[in-house]
Amino acid sequence: MGLSARIVAVPGLWLALDIIVCVKYVPDVSSTELKVDSSGRDIERRGLNYDINEWDDYALEAALMLRDKHGGSVTAVSIGGEEADRVLRRCLAKGADKAVRIGDTRLNVNDPFTVAKVLSAAARKMSFDLILTGVQANDDGYAITGPAIAQHLNLPHATLAKKIEIVDGRVIVNRELEGGVEEIVELDMPAVITVQSGIVELRYVSVLGIRMAMRREIKVMSLDDLGLSSEEVGEPWIRVEELYAPRVERRVEFVGGSPEEVATKIVELLKRRGLL
Amino acid sequence: MGEVVVLAEQRGGEVREITLEALAAGRKLADKMGLNLAALVLGSVVEKLAEQLSEYCDTVLLTEDERLAQYNSENYQRVISHIVRERSPRVLVMGHTSLGIDLAPRLAVELGFPLITDCIDVEFLDGRLYATRQMYGGKLNARVSAREADGYILTVRPGSFHPSKAAGKGVVVRLAPPELGGEARKRVKGLVAPTESGVSIESADIIVAIGRGIGEKTNIPLAEELAKLLGGVVACSRPIVDKGWLPPDRQVGSSGKTVKPKLYMALGISGAFQHIMGMMNSQLIIAVNKDPNAPIFNIAHYGVVDDLFKIIPALIKKIKEIKGMK
Ligand SMILES: Cc1cc2nc3c(=O)[nH]c(=O)nc-3n(C[C@H](O)[C@H](O)[C@H](O)COP(=O)(O)OP(=O)(O)OC[C@H]3O[C@@H](n4cnc5c(N)ncnc54)[C@H](O)[C@@H]3O)c2cc1C
Numbered sequence A: 001m002g003l004s005a006r007i008v009a010v011p012g013l014w015l016a017l018d019i020i021v022c023v024k025y026v027p028d029v030s031s032t033e034l035k036v037d038s039s040g041r042d043i044e045r046r047g048l049n050y051d052i053n054e055w056d057d058y059a060l061e062a063a064l065m066l067r068d069k070h071g072g073s074v075t076a077v078s079i080g081g082e083e084a085d086r087v088l089r090r091c092l093a094k095g096a097d098k099a100v101r102i103g104d105t106r107l108n109v110n111d112p113f114t115v116a117k118v119l120s121a122a123a124r125k126m127s128f129d130l131i132l133t134g135v136q137a138n139d140d141g142y143a144i145t146g147p148a149i150a151q152h153l154n155l156p157h158a159t160l161a162k163k164i165e166i167v168d169g170r171v172i173v174n175r176e177l178e179g180g181v182e183e184i185v186e187l188d189m190p191a192v193i194t195v196q197s198g199i200v201e202l203r204y205v206s207v208l209g210i211r212m213a214m215r216r217e218i219k220v221m222s223l224d225d226l227g228l229s230s231e232e233v234g235e236p237w238i239r240v241e242e243l244y245a246p247r248v249e250r251r252v253e254f255v256g257g258s259p260e261e262v263a264t265k266i267v268e269l270l271k272r273r274g275l276l
Numbered sequence B: 001m002g003e004v005v006v007l008a009e010q011r012g013g014e015v016r017e018i019t020l021e022a023l024a025a026g027r028k029l030a031d032k033m034g035l036n037l038a039a040l041v042l043g044s045v046v047e048k049l050a051e052q053l054s055e056y057c058d059t060v061l062l063t064e065d066e067r068l069a070q071y072n073s074e075n076y077q078r079v080i081s082h083i084v085r086e087r088s089p090r091v092l093v094m095g096h097t098s099l100g101i102d103l104a105p106r107l108a109v110e111l112g113f114p115l116i117t118d119c120i121d122v123e124f125l126d127g128r129l130y131a132t133r134q135m136y137g138g139k140l141n142a143r144v145s146a147r148e149a150d151g152y153i154l155t156v157r158p159g160s161f162h163p164s165k166a167a168g169k170g171v172v173v174r175l176a177p178p179e180l181g182g183e184a185r186k187r188v189k190g191l192v193a194p195t196e197s198g199v200s201i202e203s204a205d206i207i208v209a210i211g212r213g214i215g216e217k218t219n220i221p222l223a224e225e226l227a228k229l230l231g232g233v234v235a236c237s238r239p240i241v242d243k244g245w246l247p248p249d250r251q252v253g254s255s256g257k258t259v260k261p262k263l264y265m266a267l268g269i270s271g272a273f274q275h276i277m278g279m280m281n282s283q284l285i286i287a288v289n290k291d292p293n294a295p296i297f298n299i300a301h302y303g304v305v306d307d308l309f310k311i312i313p314a315l316i317k318k319i320k321e322i323k324g325m326k
């Protein structure tokens, strides 16, 4: 049990690769108007569509590709209420071997430090060679959870992965720095890696695949199952006190009318500016 | 007297702008909390950096070791946590960069310091630390508090604080590195430059940029036609490159290119800060987005709240008309 690296560091020879992928379900906010709820600390969640966090979708895909190449298993893990099952089913439909949901009403899933601690406890209950997370969740955008898990488990880590390869029982990661420059790092396994979007091409899930996944088991675990007491989880380290629309001074001038009218106005503007 | 310590970042032997910005955030806290402001410089031979930084803070902490010549989170973490244990700073500030994202969360857990990332403002009020940051792709701001602790860590968003020099010149203090031995479980192998495919969006005067709102790859020719009529090039936001629809050197933003064209048309781009970083200095920004609350309108000069599939064809038709084309 625990952090069993089952990789044998002999060239060309290893047992399979067991990968844990942490997935979060997040509201799709790109084209929706967001409202702050009555608490003033959260968004009004009714009527929103939820989906897998974009970065986690890439992390899952990267995990599936590594497993297909080297053998082993992919386990998708999510902390959340029953709503998270939908995302876990999607992971199963895409090819994950197992799905685990940690559902416990005592948990504050809005604190990335709580999330990292609980995910670490869950990982300790499994055997794995790699833990993949997204670089960030696109709702809170903290980018904290992955490296925090690595610290809890005392494992090497790499963030912002644009490429992951297993060579001779070690993992080679291309990290994306600013301006598209990449840094190559080599990690001993087990290791924790946060995955950047675009690392691999995403596959589509078929309706049939989703339907088949409906019959697969999602293992639900509580804090007690993880051997964690509420005291051990502790208070949140950081919390949102207030959510509000950004108070920015907009300089924008909106151009209205029918598409033809808008086009006429923009063309006039470009002509005036000497751009046409 | 306690300290606010800012971790310096360098590139090619020069202090990065983000460090001066982080120092500005640090100054705000230090003044309020009655603390010293220190910059921490790690590297192999970095005295020149220390000299540059001394104009922005009260103290420059300098640790030189050849194993710090290039960034490796393991070594950096060991040195910083050692220094934190020795000096007990109240706040540690870094940039929300590929380095800060890599290092800050581990240090936070190791030291038990709450961390707030990607801050656009920071404040110390009634003995508590607060930060302002964006959520939901920039659609909402959040005021976040940290639980009470001996120390805190903040990473600050590039471009959010304005550097200013200090009144006097900071003193340089050399700190011996801790034992850096131990087994390295992470080894840095080197850097690779991005590949270029040919089209330089950086030198273009006119850019038609598309985002996820373009929907399908098969719609890209529509944007190309508009760009061609305007005598410009097509660029894009990250998801378009992630999907493999356009090559990486067409991506605008913090992990792509920085552009300053005379005209930047943003079509179906929400305006995430990583994108804004790469195009905010464009002379004229026209955004088309069907969501009136899209953050892109916070920096656009002209905005159209409509479906881009209605607006682009209308624009194409109109430009052809005035050019006497059919
Ligand atoms: C470390 C890091 C680095 C990053 N670097 C970059 C970078 O360099 N460049 C970059 O761009 N991003 C970068 N990102 C990603 C960034 O955070 C956003 O995810 C991304 O910019 C979003 O792209 P988008 O605006 O095209 O998509 P979305 O945010 O999904 O927005 C799509 C927009 O299109 C609108 N829309 C949809 N359909 C239509 C229609 N028919 N007509 C009109 N409007 C429509 C929607 O209202 C929405 O506003 C980075 C992220 C991280 C974590």
Ligand SMILES: Nc1ncnc2c1ncn2[C@@H]1O[C@H](COP(=O)(O)O)[C@@H](O)[C@H]1O
Binding pocket: A022, A023, A024, A025, A053, A055, A056, A077, A078, A079, A080, A109, A112, A115, A132, A133, A134, A135, A136, A137, A138, A140, A141, A142, A143, A144, A145, A146
């Ligand atoms: N509730 C959750 N359940 C599972 N994984 C999560 C959860 N929250 C965050 N993560 C993981 O941590 C990553 C970074 O999240 P964050 O630190 O919140 O930006 C995500 O991409 C996920 O991989």
